[in-house]
Amino acid sequence: MITPAAAFSGGGSGTEADPYEITDVNQLQEMNAKLSANYTLMNDIDASETSTWNSGAGFEPIGDYTNKFTGTFDGNGSVISNLYINRPSAFNVGLFGVIGSASVSNVSLEDVNVAGSDYVGGLVGANTGTINQSYSTGIVTGSGYLTGGLVGENTGTINQSYSTCNVIGDGMVGGLIGQNNDGLVIQSYSTGNVTGEIEVGGLIGTISFGLVDQCYSTGNVTGSDYVGGLIGNEDGDVTQSYWDMNTSGQTSSEKGIGRTTENMTYPYNSDTTYVDWDFTNIWDIHGSVNDGYPALLSLTNFPPNVSINDPDSNSNVSGTFFVNASITDPNGDSYKSSVYLNNTTGNIDSHIDLSQDNDSVTFDSTSFIDGIYNIMWRAYENETDDGLFGFQTINITIDNTEPVLSVNDDTTDEGNFSQDNITCNISFSDANLNISTIAIYNTSDLVDSNTSSISPHTVTFEDLEEGTYQLNATVSDTVGNIAEMTTREIVLDTTSPYINKIVAPSDVNTSETVEIGFNVTDNIGVNHSLTEFNITGNASAELTEDGTWYNYTLNVPADSVDDIVFNATFYDDAGNLNASDDFTINVSDNIVPVIQDTVYESDANTSDSFIIGFNVTDNIGVNHSLTEFNVTGNASAELTKDGTWYNYTLNVPSDSLDDIVFNATFYDDAGYENASGDKTINVSDNIPPVIQDTVYEEDVNTSETVEIGFNVTDNIGVNHSLTDFNITGNASAELTKDGTWYNY
Numbered sequence: 001m002i003t004p005a006a007a008f009s010g011g012g013s014g015t016e017a018d019p020y021e022i023t024d025v026n027q028l029q030e031m032n033a034k035l036s037a038n039y040t041l042m043n044d045i046d047a048s049e050t051s052t053w054n055s056g057a058g059f060e061p062i063g064d065y066t067n068k069f070t071g072t073f074d075g076n077g078s079v080i081s082n083l084y085i086n087r088p089s090a091f092n093v094g095l096f097g098v099i100g101s102a103s104v105s106n107v108s109l110e111d112v113n114v115a116g117s118d119y120v121g122g123l124v125g126a127n128t129g130t131i132n133q134s135y136s137t138g139i140v141t142g143s144g145y146l147t148g149g150l151v152g153e154n155t156g157t158i159n160q161s162y163s164t165c166n167v168i169g170d171g172m173v174g175g176l177i178g179q180n181n182d183g184l185v186i187q188s189y190s191t192g193n194v195t196g197e198i199e200v201g202g203l204i205g206t207i208s209f210g211l212v213d214q215c216y217s218t219g220n221v222t223g224s225d226y227v228g229g230l231i232g233n234e235d236g237d238v239t240q241s242y243w244d245m246n247t248s249g250q251t252s253s254e255k256g257i258g259r260t261t262e263n264m265t266y267p268y269n270s271d272t273t274y275v276d277w278d279f280t281n282i283w284d285i286h287g288s289v290n291d292g293y294p295a296l297l298s299l300t301n302f303p304p305n306v307s308i309n310d311p312d313s314n315s316n317v318s319g320t321f322f323v324n325a326s327i328t329d330p331n332g333d334s335y336k337s338s339v340y341l342n343n344t345t346g347n348i349d350s351h352i353d354l355s356q357d358n359d360s361v362t363f364d365s366t367s368f369i370d371g372i373y374n375i376m377w378r379a380y381e382n383e384t385d386d387g388l389f390g391f392q393t394i395n396i397t398i399d400n401t402e403p404v405l406s407v408n409d410d411t412t413d414e415g416n417f418s419q420d421n422i423t424c425n426i427s428f429s430d431a432n433l434n435i436s437t438i439a440i441y442n443t444s445d446l447v448d449s450n451t452s453s454i455s456p457h458t459v460t461f462e463d464l465e466e467g468t469y470q471l472n473a474t475v476s477d478t479v480g481n482i483a484e485m486t487t488r489e490i491v492l493d494t495t496s497p498y499i500n501k502i503v504a505p506s507d508v509n510t511s512e513t514v515e516i517g518f519n520v521t522d523n524i525g526v527n528h529s530l531t532e533f534n535i536t537g538n539a540s541a542e543l544t545e546d547g548t549w550y551n552y553t554l555n556v557p558a559d560s561v562d563d564i565v566f567n568a569t570f571y572d573d574a575g576n577l578n579a580s581d582d583f584t585i586n587v588s589d590n591i592v593p594v595i596q597d598t599v600y601e602s603d604a605n606t607s608d609s610f611i612i613g614f615n616v617t618d619n620i621g622v623n624h625s626l627t628e629f630n631v632t633g634n635a636s637a638e639l640t641k642d643g644t645w646y647n648y649t650l651n652v653p654s655d656s657l658d659d660i661v662f663n664a665t666f667y668d669d670a671g672y673e674n675a676s677g678d679k680t681i682n683v684s685d686n687i688p689p690v691i692q693d694t695v696y697e698e699d700v701n702t703s704e705t706v707e708i709g710f711n712v713t714d715n716i717g718v719n720h721s722l723t724d725f726n727i728t729g730n731a732s733a734e735l736t737k738d739g740t741w742y743n744y
Contacts, residue, residue, distance in 0.1 A: 061097030068100030230256030265292030316480035399479025403430035465495035
């Protein structure tokens with residue numbers, strides 16, 4: 001049995017600045033003595049001897065449920081291999097049993113053999129900390145629940161990590177994680193086979209909340225209940241994550257996107273798979289790496305990527321030609337290149353051991369025999385040809401024999417012509433004829449062209465604008481040689497002014513001032529005095545000239561939202577014209593109705609009746625059908641319209657002194673609104689109580705008992721507590737209330 005030493009036997013002091021330095025498997029086991037310290041791995045460790053430790057139980061996991069690992073562990077990319085743990089009845093089994101608020105990074109576990117009961121993982125049994133850029137390979141077995149190739153249960157963060165372990169468990173079994181319990185799993189993957197009974201997934205057995213983003217799995221998945229290619233069972237978020245339906249044997253998953261092996265391996269379809277994944281900084285994919293699936297740049301060495309950009313594959317070249325390539329090493333490793341030009345007899349020419357910044361070479365083919373050649377560009381790491389290498393090979397054809405070209409008589413000669421067409425007629429021949437091209441250009445651009453592979457080739461370019469043209473014809477063969485006619489300059493003058501651009505807003509507001517502009521050119525100039533301009537609302541409108549621009553300042557009416565339509569016609573001195581289409585400007589209103597005045601009585605008496613009035617104006621008119629009016633005591637109250645006044649007759653209730661609150665909201669046809677805000681009318685009462693009747697005996701005898709009664713009513717009720725009653729001989733006499741009767 002291995003008993004951790006009281007003091008760490010390696011170098012360092014265990015602080016963040018000076019972590020303990022681990023150089024062998026015994027020091028790895030000593031981490032159990034100081035679970036909150038900082039550690040770094042200094043070299044590769046072969047942990048084979050752990051198979052004989054602790055009577056065959058092997059390595060004792062670092063940290064447990066009671067005493068979690070809370071420090072930091074940096075694997076430095078060094079490999080821990082052949083770790084053995086055989087604790088089939090134990091919980092929290094892995095290199096680390098339980099990670100608390102800890103950070104574990106850059107750990108490489110290879111060929112592990114880990115067995116436990118519940119919470120079993122190649123790297124960690126239960127994680128609540130952060131695992132970054134780490135991986136595991138080998139076998140992980142759990143006889144109970146929560147078994148994963150990397151982590152048994154994750155409630156923390158796992159980033160850019162993977163596992164290829166084959167995983168066997170009972171429930172909650174995953175190629176990477178057994179259960180993600182409100183944890184975060186980002187840019188990670190698993191490729192091992194997964195076997196279990198319930199809640200079995202290629203990546204994760206079950207998810208209880210949390211997030212899984214940009215992950216994938218490919219291993220074969222078998223189980224009985226809740227089995228999925230990516231996720232067995234879930235109650236969380238899974239985004240941009242995939243599983244291989246072919247290799248997993250599963251066509252469904254609780255979450256994730258199923259794809260075929262062809263879709264998931266190089267070259268994959270980026271429109272449907274690994275959408276928005278970062279294949280520059282996080283991932284890369286190569287046919288010879290990771291079986292063609294994506295791999296993490298932080299954990300995988302990729303060969304240089306070579307892409308020959310020029311010449312195109314199967315293209316034709318002649319003379320001296322360039323070979324250009326784009327070369328990148330995904331891991332940033334240094335490399336050299338060699339470029340070979342070969343034919344069926346072997347290597348013809350080459351450029352050897354090019355420096356990393358050299359991505360272009362030339363070959364002079366003028367002395368080579370015509371025929372098919374191949375170009376291979378090979379880039380290799382470590383600056384030797386024995387390093388990891390990438391390459392691309394393309395085929396090209398070399399032929400240095402030009403076609404024969406002759407120009408026939410009906411081709412338009414050089415000179416000036418009063419016509420709108422140009423004709424060209426050529427004859428040509430070549431043993432490897434490809435195509436002929438006849439083209440006309442103006443002073444700066446290609447105007448039109450026509451191609452044919454049949455001789456003679458005749459074309460007439462018609463309906464040409466006025467101007468100066470160059471007529472040119474070329475004939476190429478299949479290997480890129482070109483014969484060219486002498487260019488002819490031809491001048492035509494028949495075209496109208498050209499409206500290059502029309503600038504105008506499509507939407508404006510009332511009272512707004514905007515500019516309308518036409519950019520117009522003509523080879524002989526626009527005659528502005530003949531320009532016609534029409535616009536809604538101004539029969540005398542004219543455009544002003546500013547260079548090639550013809551402008552108009554539009555003052556949008558304040559009182560109308562009718563569309564404004566305009567057009568223009570331009571002439572040159574030859575009388576050629578060009579008329580624009582009608583353009584429509586949609587007019588909207590952005591001015592809210594204005595409440596000019598609100599008339600009402602701020603103080604009123606019960607039973608009063610008076611008018612509440614709003615004087616409201618709007619530049620395009622108030623839409624009375626949309627008006628909203630609210631007043632205390634009348635849910636269906638509406639304002640009546642009288643010109644710009646909107647009125648309501650208020651009948652103050654006779655039986656209430658409650659304040660009356662009212663407000664109104666007014667709209668125009670553009671939907672703009674203005675709300676008055678609440679207005680309050682204070683209600684008072686000016687009607688005294690009415691003594692309807694007084695009942696008493698005018699004559700009584702001594703010792704007789706009689707009733708005195710007053711029948712009293714009031715519009716808002718009698719306040720009995722304020723009632724005064726005076727009678728001879730009893731200074732404290734009071735009336736008693738019975739309905740509207742007050743008795744003594």
